[in-house]
Amino acid sequence: MPFFDLDPAQLAEVLGSEPNYRAKQVWQGVYGMLERPADLTTLPKNLRSRIADDPRLELSLSRVDRITSDAGKTIKDLWQLADGRQVESVLMAYSDRVTLCVSSQAGCAMGCVFCATGQAGFFRHLTRAEILEQVFHAAALSKHALGKRLSNLVFMGMGEPMANYDNVVAAIRVIVQDFGISARHITLSTVGIIPGILRLAQEGLPLSLAVSIHAANNEKRTALVPMNARYPLEDLMEALQHYRTRSNRRISFEWAMMAGINDGVQDAIELAGLARRLRAHVNLIPLNPTPAWDYPGSAPEVVREFRDHLGALGVNATIRANRGNQIAAACGQLQAQVSRRAKAVAKEH
Numbered sequence: 001m002p003f004f005d006l007d008p009a010q011l012a013e014v015l016g017s018e019p020n021y022r023a024k025q026v027w028q029g030v031y032g033m034l035e036r037p038a039d040l041t042t043l044p045k046n047l048r049s050r051i052a053d054d055p056r057l058e059l060s061l062s063r064v065d066r067i068t069s070d071a072g073k074t075i076k077d078l079w080q081l082a083d084g085r086q087v088e089s090v091l092m093a094y095s096d097r098v099t100l101c102v103s104s105q106a107g108c109a110m111g112c113v114f115c116a117t118g119q120a121g122f123f124r125h126l127t128r129a130e131i132l133e134q135v136f137h138a139a140a141l142s143k144h145a146l147g148k149r150l151s152n153l154v155f156m157g158m159g160e161p162m163a164n165y166d167n168v169v170a171a172i173r174v175i176v177q178d179f180g181i182s183a184r185h186i187t188l189s190t191v192g193i194i195p196g197i198l199r200l201a202q203e204g205l206p207l208s209l210a211v212s213i214h215a216a217n218n219e220k221r222t223a224l225v226p227m228n229a230r231y232p233l234e235d236l237m238e239a240l241q242h243y244r245t246r247s248n249r250r251i252s253f254e255w256a257m258m259a260g261i262n263d264g265v266q267d268a269i270e271l272a273g274l275a276r277r278l279r280a281h282v283n284l285i286p287l288n289p290t291p292a293w294d295y296p297g298s299a300p301e302v303v304r305e306f307r308d309h310l311g312a313l314g315v316n317a318t319i320r321a322n323r324g325n326q327i328a329a330a331c332g333q334l335q336a337q338v339s340r341r342a343k344a345v346a347k348e349h
């Protein structure tokens, strides 16, 4: 069991005959001071080396690549898991906050046609420890490299968080309680898995919920987001209404702007109809190019017109800044790039 799978009682058990206060000290050192367990200089040297050698206190991720852009304000890390699978996380510094985009699965089974992660398919769920450790490394990076506290979290990396519900929610509880990130500053982004949304409404966790809509009629949406066939828009809207009432949290819609596909007048009208019912905020995302989806994103002026049209229809919409575009900070793309690079290198030899 790696370090980030342990609760305080299990940590005390692993530390065995050590005095009781040691477990607290280790916990505080890791979750509070953001030091690796084996680097805690406040501990006696022999205990530190015992910690370093104990497989039950191991970390789960090793970094295989880091790409920085936006003058050091966007940092994308590629992590290797113990079984060789790879996932990514992206740290983004803004003037008023530092946000981490985390992965919840290695791959994704949802098959959205425009998404690099979906195109690569599903490998496995991340464990609670693997999710928490992304937060740990990012919080330490934010503290040391940016001199700022990691304040916000978005589950918008690789994977569908609702498909890995138990591990994601278990990790979120620790993130709130032990890393001290407020639930209100955590956004769970979902393709629209209705049972997960209904379950989350009962958790008493005031998370922000983002829903990847991308098309506002069933025919179009099913073509882009195949899960829509299972959880069609009418049922999804009902579940979201329930979430909104129960949690009292605003819901947002994600809409990747695809030229000639979902950026027309009729699309804006249909989307406005759904958004108004839920008083949802709309985030317009410039489409990032992916290997198996050949269609271009909407031109910037079309995106602005679409936003203005939504505004005229009574819907608040913002155009999301395309952070890390040069480093392919979209869903799953760093991994795709590294594997291509690795393949190219392998070919040369």
Ligand code: SAH
Binding pocket: 114, 115, 116, 155, 156, 157, 158, 159, 160, 161, 189, 190, 191, 210, 211, 212, 254, 255, 256, 285, 286, 287, 288, 289, 290, 330, 331
């Ligand atoms: N599985 C979840 C969260 C991860 S995807 C979900 O789908 O919501 C995070 C966001 O990136 C989603 O809104 C998703 O639709 C969007 N996305 C995926 N591929 C994209 C692309 N090529 N360009 C722009 N946004 C993309």
Ligand code: SF4
Binding pocket: 108, 109, 110, 111, 112, 115, 116, 117, 118, 119, 157, 158, 159, 160, 190, 191, 212, 331
């Ligand atoms: Fe999975 Fe989200 Fe990508 Fe769809 S957009 S394939 S749900 S990661």
